[in-house]
Amino acid sequence: MAVRQVAVVGAGPAGLAAAEAALSAGATVTVIESAEQPGGQYHRMLPRAYQATHPQRLQHHWRAFERRRRALLHPDCTWWPECTVWALEQAEPGMPPRVHVLDGSVDGTGRPRRVLEPDALVLATGVHDRVLPFPGWELPGVFTAGAAQALAKGERVVVGDRVVIAGTGPFLLPVAASLTEAGAGVLAVLEANRPATVLRGWASRPWELAAQVGKAAELAEYVVGQVRHKVPYAMGQAVIEARGDGRVEEVVIARVDPDWSVIAGSERTLAVDALCVSHGFSPQLELPMAAGCALTAAGFVEVDEDQRCSAPGVYAAGEITGIAGAPAAVAEGTVAGWFAAGGAPAAVSAARRRAAAGRAFARRLARAHPIGTAWPDWLREQTVVCRCEETTYAALCRAAGAPTREDPRAVRLATRAGLGPCQARICGQTVTEITARAREQADAPRAEPHRRPIAQPIRLGELAAPAAQAGPSDRPNMKESES
Amino acid sequence: MYGTRVVVLGAGIVGAACARELAEAGLEVTVIERDRPAGGTTSHGEGNVLVSDKGPGPELALTLLSMRLWPQVLAALADRGAADTAAVEWDPKGGIVVATTEDGAAELDRFAAAQRAAGVLVERLDSAALAAAEPRLTREVTAAFHYSGDAQVQPAGAATALLSAAVAAGATVRTGCEVLGGTVRGGRLIGVRTSAGAQDADIVVNATGPWSGDVSARIGAPIAVRPRRGEVLVTTPMPPTVFHKVYGADYIAAVGSGSAALQTSAVVESTRAGTILLGSSRRQVGFDDRLRPHVLSAIAVKALRLFPCLADTAVMRCYGGFRPYVDDHLPVMGPDPRLPGLWHATGHEGAGIGLSVGTARLLRQLVLGETPDIDTTAFRVDRPAVLGASNATTTHKERGLA
Numbered sequence: 001m002a003v004r005q006v007a008v009v010g011a012g013p014a015g016l017a018a019a020e021a022a023l024s025a026g027a028t029v030t031v032i033e034s035a036e037q038p039g040g041q042y043h044r045m046l047p048r049a050y051q052a053t054h055p056q057r058l059q060h061h062w063r064a065f066e067r068r069r070r071a072l073l074h075p076d077c078t079w080w081p082e083c084t085v086w087a088l089e090q091a092e093p094g095m096p097p098r099v100h101v102l103d104g105s106v107d108g109t110g111r112p113r114r115v116l117e118p119d120a121l122v123l124a125t126g127v128h129d130r131v132l133p134f135p136g137w138e139l140p141g142v143f144t145a146g147a148a149q150a151l152a153k154g155e156r157v158v159v160g161d162r163v164v165i166a167g168t169g170p171f172l173l174p175v176a177a178s179l180t181e182a183g184a185g186v187l188a189v190l191e192a193n194r195p196a197t198v199l200r201g202w203a204s205r206p207w208e209l210a211a212q213v214g215k216a217a218e219l220a221e222y223v224v225g226q227v228r229h230k231v232p233y234a235m236g237q238a239v240i241e242a243r244g245d246g247r248v249e250e251v252v253i254a255r256v257d258p259d260w261s262v263i264a265g266s267e268r269t270l271a272v273d274a275l276c277v278s279h280g281f282s283p284q285l286e287l288p289m290a291a292g293c294a295l296t297a298a299g300f301v302e303v304d305e306d307q308r309c310s311a312p313g314v315y316a317a318g319e320i321t322g323i324a325g326a327p328a329a330v331a332e333g334t335v336a337g338w339f340a341a342g343g344a345p346a347a348v349s350a351a352r353r354r355a356a357a358g359r360a361f362a363r364r365l366a367r368a369h370p371i372g373t374a375w376p377d378w379l380r381e382q383t384v385v386c387r388c389e390e391t392t393y394a395a396l397c398r399a400a401g402a403p404t405r406e407d408p409r410a411v412r413l414a415t416r417a418g419l420g421p422c423q424a425r426i427c428g429q430t431v432t433e434i435t436a437r438a439r440e441q442a443d444a445p446r447a448e449p450h451r452r453p454i455a456q457p458i459r460l461g462e463l464a465a466p467a468a469q470a471g472p473s474d475r476p477n478m479k480e481s482e483s
Numbered sequence: 484m485y486g487t488r489v490v491v492l493g494a495g496i497v498g499a500a501c502a503r504e505l506a507e508a509g510l511e512v513t514v515i516e517r518d519r520p521a522g523g524t525t526s527h528g529e530g531n532v533l534v535s536d537k538g539p540g541p542e543l544a545l546t547l548l549s550m551r552l553w554p555q556v557l558a559a560l561a562d563r564g565a566a567d568t569a570a571v572e573w574d575p576k577g578g579i580v581v582a583t584t585e586d587g588a589a590e591l592d593r594f595a596a597a598q599r600a601a602g603v604l605v606e607r608l609d610s611a612a613l614a615a616a617e618p619r620l621t622r623e624v625t626a627a628f629h630y631s632g633d634a635q636v637q638p639a640g641a642a643t644a645l646l647s648a649a650v651a652a653g654a655t656v657r658t659g660c661e662v663l664g665g666t667v668r669g670g671r672l673i674g675v676r677t678s679a680g681a682q683d684a685d686i687v688v689n690a691t692g693p694w695s696g697d698v699s700a701r702i703g704a705p706i707a708v709r710p711r712r713g714e715v716l717v718t719t720p721m722p723p724t725v726f727h728k729v730y731g732a733d734y735i736a737a738v739g740s741g742s743a744a745l746q747t748s749a750v751v752e753s754t755r756a757g758t759i760l761l762g763s764s765r766r767q768v769g770f771d772d773r774l775r776p777h778v779l780s781a782i783a784v785k786a787l788r789l790f791p792c793l794a795d796t797a798v799m800r801c802y803g804g805f806r807p808y809v810d811d812h813l814p815v816m817g818p819d820p821r822l823p824g825l826w827h828a829t830g831h832e833g834a835g836i837g838l839s840v841g842t843a844r845l846l847r848q849l850v851l852g853e854t855p856d857i858d859t860t861a862f863r864v865d866r867p868a869v870l871g872a873s874n875a876t877t878t879h880k881e882r883g884l885a
Contacts, residue, residue: 090773100776109795115776290774389756398566402643407519409526410639414570416756421719423800453774454801457719460761461794463783467776 003028006340007099007118009085009287011072012040013065013326014318015124017333018340020071021348022122027341029071030078030116030470032085032099034106034456038069040126041146061326068330084111086456088121088290096121096313097291100467106456113467120313120340123288123301124333127281127319131167132371133385133393133430134378136242137277145175145278152182159184160274164251166190166239167278169323169369175276176231186231187272190253193369194236197258201368239275240267240378248275260372279371282429283320285450298322298366299429305352306345307336315340323365328358376434385434386427388420396431400438408449411435421457424449486511489850490675490684492662492698494520496638497835498690499645500843501828505688506652508847513684514646514654515677517661517694521642524692524835527804529715529752529760530638532837533728535578535630536735538594539601541861542813542834547602548857549841550632556840560644567647570640572755578633578728579608579617580735581624583788588626591732595628604631619724619792626732633728635752638836645839657682665702665825672702672824686850688826693770693805695815695829704822706815706869708830710805712766714778716786716798720757728752729789734763738833739812743767745778749785759793761786763833765806772803806832811868813861816842817849820865826850827864 006022008015011033019029031038072079082105088097096118104111129144131137143151143159145167151157163179163186165172176189191198240262241252255266283300294302294310301316303309309316315336318329331354338348345352379385381394399405399414411417417431418424424431428449487510491502494516506512516522534550537543553573561568580595582588595605608616608627616629650656657679666674666681674683691698693710734748743766750762764778779801787794807830809815815830828846831838845862848855864870 087774087776089776402647405520405643407522407526407639410519410521410643413526413637413639414643419756419758419800421799452800454779454798457797457799459795459797460716460718460783460787463716463776463780463798464787464794466780 004119004340004342005030006120006122006337007032007116008122008124008337009099010040010124010126010318011035011038011069011081012124012126012318012329013068014126014329014333014336015040015122016065016068016071017330018122018124018315018317018337019077020068021334021337021343021351022341023071023074023076025338025341025343028076028078029074029337030080030118031072032080032083032101034082034084036081036105038072038081039065041150064330082108084456085287086458087454088287090292090311094312096311101470102456102458102462109459109462111459111462113462113465114470115467116470118313120315121291122315122317122333122336122340123291123293123309123320124316124318124329124336125284125287125320127283127323128425130279130282130429131277131426132279132375133383133427134240134242135380135383136244136248138384138387139242139244139248140246141244141248141273142242142275142277145171145276148274148276149175149178152178152184156182158182159276160272161185162187162272163274163276164188164190164239164253164270164272165276165278166192166237166251166253167280168192168371169278169280170365171278171281175278179276180231184274187270189231189233190237190239191233191235191369192238192256192260192372194258197370198235198368201366201370202364239277242275243269248272251275256372257374258372259374261374261377280369281319281323282425285320286452286455288314288316288320289450290453290455305356306339307332307355308339322359322362324358324362328355328361331355331358376437385430386415386417386420386424388422388426389416389418391415391417393434396434397438400435408432408435418449423452487685488683489513489686489688490515490682491688491690492675493523493689493691493694494642494646494656494658495523495525495690495692495835496521496642496645496839497692497828497831497842498688499642499649500839501688501690501846502649502654503645503652504843504847505850506649506654508851510850512649512654513682514649514656515660515662515675515682516656516658519658520646520656521639523694524804524806525642526639527802528638528713528806528833528836529750529762530572530636530641530836531728531833532634532636533578533834534603534632535580535605535628536738537598537603537834538735539597541858542838543598543601543603544857545814545838545841545845545862546834548844549838552840552844553634556645560648563648563651567644570637571644572637572640573634574636574755575631575634576727576752578630578730579613580628580630580730580732581613581620581789582626582732583621583623585625587732591626591628594732594735605629606631617726617729619790620729621789621791629727634837635728636836637755641836662698662701665822667703667822670823672822675702684824686824686826688828688846690828692807692829692835695807695827699819699825699827702822702825704819704825705871706819706827706829706864707871708807708809708815708869709767710770711808711832712764712768712771712803712805713762713833714764714775714782714801714803716761716779716782717800717802718759718761718793719797719799721759721796722757723753724792725751725753725759725790731785731789737763737765740765741810741812745781747778747781747785749782749789751786751790759796761798767808770805774801807835808832809868811866813868814838814842815864815869816846816862817859817864830869
């Protein structure tokens with residue numbers, strides 16, 4: 001049998017594990033990553049220019065990561081950092097899509113186009129923060145928790161001295177930890193869900209499950225960190241408004257019901273210089289959608305126990321299949337890479353078990369930290385929902401309420417919500433939920449907001465230039481690999 | 484005709500316009516839409532209301548009728564409320580057609596002269612006037628003509644406004660309701676069977692655009708309307724750069740071509756939101772909507788030939804749709820001679836947005852037995868290009884530049 005060529009998109013924990021497994025199964029591998037360095041969000045590294053002597057500060061599982069990223073130096077592995085997949089083209093029936101790559105960073109110019117035709121494609125593109133809109137959310141000084149953590153981990157930049165972290169999910173804790181480690185002052189961490197909701201979601205023996213996917217120690221460490229830094233952690237509380245003149249100066253905190261309705265009279269204000277919000281994560285679905293992969297009811301990529309997607313030759317791993325943390329992502333990546341390379345099932349049964357446990361963990365996590373349905377009540381008429389196009393809540397409700405404008409596309413065209421430069425990555429889910437609520441529909445279609453056939457912006461000059469077919473060992477930009 | 488029950492199939496712009504005309508004429512109108520209003524071809528184009536690409540002939544006559552009607556329609560919508568009119572985003576920006584070769588210039592000259600003789604407002608621009616009108620356009624232009632009649636709408640907004648007007652006039656809209664077949668009694672169509680039950684009708688109007696062929700086959704009287712794929716690139720919002728609808732003369736030949744293979748030509752215009760729309764492509768690939776980078780690349784090549792200054796402009800999305808294509812490039816409207824009770828209003832290819840209001844007016848006049856404003860013989864259902872592939876190879880419409 002000819003050597004299989006595997007393309008891996010994304011060099012976070014899942015993508016690196018996939019590359020490592022595919023190499024050990026005998027495939028040639030190309031790893032495509034938009035950042036300069038491997039690691040993804042979890043192992044976000046300082047830029048090489050910083051020449052950090054202790055790059056592992058603020059990092060977990062650093063040794064395993066160090067080993068895994070050595071896969072990129074393997075003679076059968078081609079490492080394409082700062083490369084952007086702008087399109088996937090479903091060409092041959094039964095084959096994975098062609099991978100159309102721009103050789104250069106996301107905002108580069110004059111980037112040559114290259115096309116890969118792999119035998120199998122592993123998508124490990126991860127997630128970005130989901131942030132619900134609320135009055136004042138567009139003020140400077142309001143960060144996504146992920147961005148604040150990235151600044152701390154990736155630049156050692158501290159977002160403020162009086163920071164509130166709010167939203168839902170266990171990610172609030174590592175963000176608080178990263179921020180305090182980097183020297184920020186964290187006033188409070190607010191989890192909007194109540195203890196009852198969280199406990200019910202975790203069901204029985206949650207710690208055992210966490211231990212299975214390697215998260216228990218990390219969680220325990222965060223809790224210890226919280227205690228050490230005396231950061232107050234409150235549940236059933238939410239930031240429902242940010243205020244300030246040109247910059248966030250105070251936040252309005254309220255106690256909320258299990259559905260996140262504000263308990264009248266519970267509002268109080270707190271002076272801050274930064275606010276970090278996180279309401280879970282949105283998977284980066286444009287590439288899976290372009291490849292023709294089916295999604296689950298919860299809006300993640302559907303995979304079988306071999307991490308196979310519904311589209312032929314396409315595998316998915318990591319958080320695009322569900323949020324379960326880095327160790328689960330590694331297990332999924334191992335399984336995906338191994339099967340993408342045509343490996344025999346027996347060799348990865350342990351990783352397969354870990355991946356299955358990870359999926360169970362993801363389901364519990366999602367149940368424990370749901371998004372309350374009453375959050376749109378926090379909005380005012382003039383609250384901006386789509387920041388690119390400045391579509392207000394009132395405009396959206398008005399458009400969605402027109403009896404002849406049932407089509408979500410017609411609502412978007414009428415309000416321009418989601419049509420701006422971010423292409424609905426920030427507001428897509430929000431707009432869908434507000435539209436459905438305005439019509440009192442329970443099940444709004446989920447897939448449409450993620451349809452972005454052009455997955456990343458491409459300049460007209462780049463598009464007009466002919467593309468080169470890239471072989472498995474082509475190193476387009478000859479960048480020096482990190483060793 | 485009061486009490487006549489009309490079922491309009493399709494809530495795209497043509498169906499919406501027909502529903503409005505027929506409901507305002509007092510007929511009992513039900514619109515049946517498989518998916519949702521304006522969710523198909525209508526919302527997947529640029530919103531063209533063009534006279535510039537039409538050579539003398541019946542389609543130009545329909546265009547000129549539509550051009551006369553649009554201001555009346557907009558005024559009527561305005562009477563209903565400001566929101567509807569605003570949603571239409573009517574923009575009489577005018578079109579500029581340019582040739583970049585000497586041969587192209589000569590052909591464009593002849594084409595424009597013939598249009599002028601047929602009543603089209605068209606004005607030749609010298610290089611100074613062109614530079615004033617489109618300062619960022621390439622200077623490598625051999626001829627340029629300005630068409631003050633060309634306009635653009637936000638097509639989903641226009642269709643929605645027309646449909647709302649139909650509802651206000653008494654029409655009913657049933658969405659998520661797919662036509663499964665026709666109910667025929669005594670050789671006459673007396674209703675349709677749908678995924679949501681039966682719907683009686685004295686008249687059924689097939690306005691399902693590129694799906695008209697399939698829908699008519701389900702009803703038992705197939706017509707040869709096929710999908711022709713097109714793609715549009717959308718740039719990130721930018722400062723004003725393109726002020727008219729600007730397109731290359733080869734667009735007219737591509738529109739008139741009968742080839743199934745890829746045709747591309749440059750069509751460049753901006754929208755109110757600041758984005759620039761870049762077209763166009765034509766392919767016959769059935770309903771295959773998969774992304775084809777080589778098609779997008781071909782569009783980019785042609786667009787840059789007209790506007791080299793856009794080379795570093797980022798394309799942030801693309802969309803594509805299916806035009807309802809007929810071999811002789813003429814719309815289909817009127818009764819189906821094979822099945823009394825069945826009517827068609829379809830086959831406008833890429834011109835359905837602009838031609839919707841004229842088509843609806845003519846359909847109303849035909850249904851009511853009035854003399855239509857223009858001769859509709861060329862659009863009749865009973866012609867070889869419509870009634871079957873066996874007859875469809877003979878006639879190709881004569882077009883100015885084709």
